[in-house]
Amino acid sequence: MLTVCNYHYIRENFEAKYPSIFGVTPKQFKDQLLKLKNEGEFISSTQLVGNTDLILNSKDNFCLITFDDGLKEQFNLGLSIMENLSIPALFFANSINHLENKVSTVHKIHLLRSVLDSDIILKNIQKIHVDKLEGLNVSKVKSVYTYDDEKSAVLKYFLNFILNYKEQELVIDNLFSKYFNETEVLNNLYMSLENLKALASLGYLGSHTHSHYPLGLLEEKSILKELSVSKKYLELHTKSKIETVAYPYGSKEACTLEVKDLAKKAGYKLGFTTKRGLNLNNQNRLLLNRFDCNDLIGGKNYKL
Ligand SMILES: [Zn+2]
Structure with missing residues (x-):
């Protein structure tokens, strides 16, 4: 079975006039990883793509750590913590921030x-x-x-x-x-192309689509474009194969059956939603469940 734990912002300080950006501090992140380490075996995206059936069929719990949105703080703070603990990760980036120089x-x-x-x-x-x-x-x-x-x-x-x-x-x-x-904002918030290349060379890079729209609400043509543009951009500029996608928002409305079919058509092997739950063998490979980090052991909402 597979447990996926997803993160967004990771920074030392979340203070704001109207607090509306939430996430984990580096310390909270490290503490949670140490707790998750007791729950199963961490795997990389490459291992998961190559052995999906084996992993989902297994009685053992495999754990994948993911980050959405391609934020610089994830690279600067998250990656080094993971490297120190020898834990692999998968970072999903949008291409609009690089291709169009726009903040999502x-x-x-x-x-x-x-x-x-x-x-x-x-x-x-x-x-x-x-x-x-x-x-x-x-x-x-x-x-x-x-x-x-x-x-x-x-x-x-x-x-x-x-x-x-x-x-x-x-x-x-x-x-x-x-x-x-x-x-x-663009320069401070998002990973640079160099950061993306470094992640890709480790096999740690996936697509979060082009513009961060809820795909399920778009027309078929636009869904396919969102999925393909980011895949092609990331592959071309990082000289790697992008085989995984995390659907923006990840909710039911955003991840329809049509979206799943189009992700396959665009060439993705695995797709990640934000539907809470473990992934067992019957889980569709392009609609994998993913926990928000708050909902797993060591997270804010976790209850025994
Ligand atoms: Zn996102």
């Missing part, structure tokens, strides 16, 4: 929410999309964003699932440019 909208939202109250952001959206905010099913919203307070959950759900990505980008780009310098 999802990160623009994280940054805006750390300097602005969610209400102010919602009010800005309301000016343009008042009709769409009215019929929102709050209990559904809360079930998607279980870690957020109601106001933040409504804002996130609305941005990610109600507005189409063009509408979302328009609203967010406008606000973002008032508070941040995109080039500066």
Whole structure:
């Protein structure tokens, strides 16, 4: 069986005016890895791709550590901790940050929410999309964003699932440019191409698609494009084979059966969702379950 443990931000300090960026400190990360070490055997992406049936069929627990979003802090802080403990990892990066020199909208939202109250952001959206905010099913919203307070959950759900990505980008780009310098954020937040090459040479690199959209909500042509553009870009520039993909958001809406089929068509061997659970032999290879680090031993939400 396979347990996948996923991380996003890793930094020493998460303080902000409106705390909305969450993750682990290097110490928490190391402590959790040491706990996970007692639960099973760590494997690399290469081992998993090469022996998927064997690993999923096994009674032994194999554990894969993954990071989403291609953040520089993951390379600078996470990788060295893992190397010191001789634990392999898999990092999923988006290509839009490199190919188009753009900050992903999802990160623009994280940054805006750390300097602005969610209400102010919602009010800005309301000016343009008042009709769409009215019929929102709050209990559904809360079930998607279980870690957020109601106001933040409504804002996130609305941005990610109600507005189409063009509408979302328009609203967010406008606000973002008032508070941040995109080039500066780009250079500080994301891994450099050199970082990606270093990861690829270790077999540690996978795709998080091109633009970090919820794929299941897009048209077939756009889904395939999101999957293929990032794969080709990463393969060309890191001279490696990219065989794994983590679907942005990873929820049911984002990871439909169509998405799984198109990922296979694009040439991926393994696809990762954010659906909690172990992976046993009957698990579809392109819809693998993945725990958020908070939900596993040593994590904030873990209960015995
Ligand atoms: Zn992501």
